[in-house]
Structures are given as structure tokens and as C-alpha cells.
Amino acid sequence: DIQLTQSPSTLPASLGERVTISCRASQSISNSLNWYQQKPDGTVKRLIYSTSTLESGVPSRFSGSGSGTDYSLSISSLESEDFAMYYCLQYATYPWTFGGGTKLELK
Amino acid sequence: QVQLQQSGAELAKPGSSVKISCKASGYTFTSYYISWIKQTTGQGLEYIGYINTGSGGTNYNEKFKGKATLTVDKSSSTAFMQLSSLTPDDSAVYYCARRPYGFDYWGQGVMVTVSS
Numbered sequence: 378d379i380q381l382t383q384s385p386s387t388l389p390a391s392l393g394e395r396v397t398i399s400c401r402a403s404q405s406i407s408n409s410l411n412w413y414q415q416k417p418d419g420t421v422k423r424l425i426y427s428t429s430t431l432e433s434g435v436p437s438r439f440s441g442s443g444s445g446t447d448y449s450l451s452i453s454s455l456e457s458e459d460f461a462m463y464y465c466l467q468y469a470t471y472p473w474t475f476g477g478g479t480k481l482e483l484k
Numbered sequence: 485q486v487q488l489q490q491s492g493a494e495l496a497k498p499g500s501s502v503k504i505s506c507k508a509s510g511y512t513f514t515s516y517y518i519s520w521i522k523q524t525t526g527q528g529l530e531y532i533g534y535i536n537t538g539s540g541g542t543n544y545n546e547k548f549k550g551k552a553t554l555t556v557d558k559s560s561s562t563a564f565m566q567l568s569s570l571t572p573d574d575s576a577v578y579y580c581a582r583r584p585y586g587f588d589y590w591g592q593g594v595m596v597t598v599s600s
Contacts, residue, residue: 409586411585411586411587413587419577419592419593420590420592421579421581421590421593422590423586423587423588423589426585426586426588427585432588464528464529466529466586466587468585468586471543471545472531472545472546472547473531473586474531475528475529475530475531476528477528478528478529
């Protein structure tokens with residue numbers, strides 16, 4: 378199975394700050410990488426698909442980049458609703474696998 | 485709007501089975517596969533498998549073969565997952581999610597608790 382190593386596991390940040398979350402795959406996943414946000418009530422929302430395509434309705438402060446084995450999610454200016462858990466998902470090879478998650482918390 | 489509405493929380497005894505549902509609305513059910521995902525504090529998010537909602541064909545993560553059985557009822561636009569021979573390790577939140585490009589829409593999750 379492809380392992381996805383997400384870092385950091387916890388990210389303290391302030392409102393208005395720019396942050397970046399990393400996701401490293403154990404082998405190339407050819408840009409088949411999504412980013413998800415999970416709120417404390419369990420609601421899961423796709424933010425980015427295919428590495429860098431912004432989901433419809435998702436604010437433009439979210440962006441994704443990467444290639445090969447290294448991918449990242451950036452949030453340009455944190456707003457209060459952005460404090461949540463974030464996960465990456467690779468769908469290049471079965472079984473699809475997730476990163477371990479990053480908890481974005483208010484500093 | 486696309487919605488995946490899952491059934492309610494389950495409390496089950498070790499050795500028993502549970503069947504949870506995922507009712508789709510807001511789109512043509514048979515045009516998109518439905519996948520299932522397990523979430524625990526210890527193991528994080530794990531992909532269980534998917535079902536082709538048109539043909540009923542399935543694909544399972546090897547880890548969940550024999551544990552999960554995926555079915556659909558096209559007449560009610562509902563996907564089901566049965567979990568059998570339950571152990572405490574099966575206690576988790578289970579999500580259904582629609583493909584493509586990984587998963588786009590997710591259900592709200594169902595908590596399954598296995599306890600005697």
C-alpha cells in the first residue's frame with residue numbers, strides 16, 4: 378500500500394496567517410491527490426482534487442500544489458472557520474490511502 | 485444538491501453483524517460509485533472499498549475482505565454496508581462517499597460501537 382506521511386500533525390496558527398501542510402507519498406502518485414477538511418462534528422468536505430483543482434465553492438485562499446511524491450496544501454490568510462482537521466488522500470493506486478491528518482489549531 | 489444521508493448510530497455485541505445505509509439524493513444514483521471509509525482514532529481514515537451502483541460490482545481493500553459486504557438498492561438510491569463477526573476493533577465511524585476523483589461528497593458518518 379502507498380503510505381502518505383502528512384506533516385505537521387498539529388499546526389498552531391493565528392488568524393490571517395499563511396500556513397502550509399505537507400503530504401509525502403511512499404511512491405509517485407501522479408497528481409492523484411486530494412485534500413479534505415473535517416470539522417469537529419465529523420462533516421468532511423473536499424477542498425482540492427487532482428493536486429491543485431479547487432472544488433467549486435471553496436474559497437480561493439486555499440490552494441494545492443505538488444508532483445511526484447510531494448504535495449502541499451496552503452491557506453493564504455486563515456479565517457476562523459479554517460481551524461479544523463485536514464487530510465490528504467491518494468487515489469492513484471488501490472487501496473486508496475489517507476494521510477494521518479493535520480490539526481490546524483488557534484495559537 | 486447532492487446529499488448522502490446515513491443511518492443512525494449502532495450498538496452491537498461482539499460476534500454479531502450490523503448493516504448501515506447511505507441514501508443518495510440530488511443526482512442520478514447509478515452514475516457514480518459509492519465508497520466506504522472507516523475512521524478510528526488509532527488507525528485514522530481507511531478505505532474499505534467501493535460498489536458500482538449500476539452493476540452491483542464491488543472492489544474491496546484486502547484488509548476488509550470478509551468483514552464488509554457492500555450492496556445497493558437502486559430502487560431507493562441506497563447503498564448498504566454490512567459488517568460481520570464484529571469485534572471491538574470494528575468500533576469506528578463509518579462514512580459513505582461518492583466518487584469520482586477520489587471522493588467528492590461524503591455522508592455524515594455512522595458511529596458503530598461494539599461492546600458486550
